[in-house]
Amino acid sequence: MQRLALFGSTGSIGRSTLAVVESHPERYAVHTLVARSNVDLLLEQIQQFQPKFVGVTDPKAADKLRQALAGKPFAPTVVSDELEITALAGTPEVNVVVAAIVGAAGLASSLAAARAGKRLLLANKESLVMSGALLMDAVRENGAELLPVDSEHNAIFQCLPPASAAESNGVAELILTASGGPFRTWPASVFDEITPEQACAHPNWSMGRKISVDSATLMNKGLEVIEAHWLFGMPASRISVVVHPQSVVHSMVRFNDGSVLAQMGRPDMRTPIAHALAWPERIDSGVEPLDLFALGPLEFEPPDTKRFPCLQLAYDALEAGGYAPAALNAANEVAVAAFLEGKIRFTDIPRVVSSVLSTTPSGSVCSLEELLEVDAQTRQQAQDEISRLR
Secondary structure, eight states: OEEEEEETTTSHHHHHHHHHHHHOTTTEEEEEEEESSOHHHHHHHHHHHOOSEEEESSHHHHHHHHHHHTTOSSOOEEEOOHHHHHHGGGOTTOOEEEEOOOSGGGHHHHHHHHHTTOEEEEOOTHHHHHHHHHHHHHHHHTTOEEEEOSHHHHHHHHHSOTTSOGGGGTEEEEEEEEOOOTTTTSOGGGGGGOOHHHHTOOSSOOOOHHHHHHHHHTHHHHHHHHHHHHHHTOOGGGEEEEEOTTOOEEEEEEETTSOEEEEEOOSOTHHHHHHHHHTTSOOOOSOOOOOGGGOOOOOOBOOOTTTOTHHHHHHHHHHHOTTHHHHHHHHHHHHHHHHHTTSSOTTHHHHHHHHHHTTOOOOOOOOHHHHHHHHHHHHHHHHHHHHHHO
């Protein structure tokens, strides 16, 4: 029996994880749920999975949850203090931590899980983008297992030789696939008029609003390039992106002998979640098998970094190293939030990120505290840039 701590339980990854868990009650039990403010859904999850602990990062939502649980026959311990929530990732009874909180908010709990030697199922790409060296060092030093849940990185993980570094097994290139987002065929001349609702209407995947906008700008793919660098030890020059509108091939690995291995499946996050939960075994994910005869043509094309400059900005940040990836992530989070609030245009997102990156100092990241300070400073820079644009 594996006992799970699920950080981000009310988001799309969290809900998909619980769907897999529900199908395998003999294998998995939920020990901890962590969410931000969706009390109604949390109550449903608590009733069904009966966790011992629930973390709620919004204090008002935590008070509302405590009131709703008062007098219930089963009432978990509810915590809302930031340090107490982070500590839940290291609870001795927990075997597996699923890191599914979007953005920099998920960084501390991911590090805590790694330092506690847990099996860490990572769906929070910002943990590696911001602090790749810190997180990977924590994994190695504490005997933790890091398994990627992002469909692209999970696909690469499945295609690589087992239990070996990519570099020593004739791996020539990692190829991340991108759907291209909702604006793949739109001319750049109309990008200024794109609305948040249009940007959140992903053609293939059901995702939260922030990650949907990142997919529309291709920043999501840029963040995944940085993530792949840390996960698989590959330089930026050997990580490429190909636009694949059908989202059937989730990523590929090219080897020195000319072979290319691809992982295929329906665009459903339950597949990589089930793979990571059960690895090295395989379990039923609840996803319908891929019907090869119904697929139709599969298309592949190069990304257009002129229309979608965020992808190139991510490559630039990875090449710069040091603080740059953290600054990229922080500026992008602030810019996307401003776009979703109607404060800036879609085309202003890369402008804000580029402006911030141009002033980011060089240097190595040595601690979480230092990283969070850089993150805070960058967010303020991004806010200042947004004020100038308005």
